[in-house]
């Protein structure tokens with residue numbers, strides 16, 4: 237697969253309203269989008285650092301994977317997302333190299349991205365997201 241850059245870092249937080257002031261007031265970044273992703277049971281807040289984004293993830297339901305992550309490991313870095321050309325091909329490539337996939341096919345994520353996750357058991361513990369912005373090529 238061809239990774240062009242780190243698209244974003246996903247960070248699990250208990251509460252967006254409590255987390256955003258740190259990113260804005262201490263780091264001087266600006267939250268430019270807040271979006272709920274219903275099928276993932278999260279609310280997300282986005283910041284830009286160069287061409288990489290920070291995606292804060294707040295669970296909207298106890299059954300959310302983010303709620304379970306926070307319960308188990310506390311708030312903190314949840315996943316690393318790489319921008320790739322062609323998520324479908326990248327998934328097939330990873331699978332052919334013995335990587336376990338969480339998503340067999342790309343699905344819709346926040347910010348209109350096409351996304352898919354690789355299983356952390358196959359990626360040395362780092363939950364890895366592959367994503368592609370089909371509408372807004374960088």
Ligand code: ZN
Pocket residue numbers: 244245246291315317365
């Ligand atoms: Zn993500």
